[in-house]
Amino acid sequence: MTRLTFAEELEGAADRIADISRADVQIMLRRAALMLRNVTGIALDPKVEESLAGLAAEMEVSKSELSRQ
CATH class of the missing domain: 1.10.287 (Helix Hairpins)
Incomplete structure (x- = not known):
């Protein structure tokens, strides 16, 4: 369901x-x-996902930590 x-x-x-x-x-x-x-999160467009992953790596935090900030 x-x-x-x-x-x-x-x-x-x-x-x-x-x-x-x-x-x-x-x-x-x-x-x-x-x-x-x-619930594990929201589905993001692959381009947005890639941008967030890059930003998180640059800031040396996980994507989940980034989304909480």
Whole structure:
């Protein structure tokens, strides 16, 4: 299941919250937490990725450290 599909499923559940069982809501919330916990970052254009890698090397920091600054 993609993030977009799951987001649509959550939105649909919010629209019909009175009709959804507590167990189904728990499953959806646990799945949402798992997806958020496992997010690794954003997909960048290869040219942007290359530029960031070069800048990080020049500054002698990792790309993840660079993005936090």
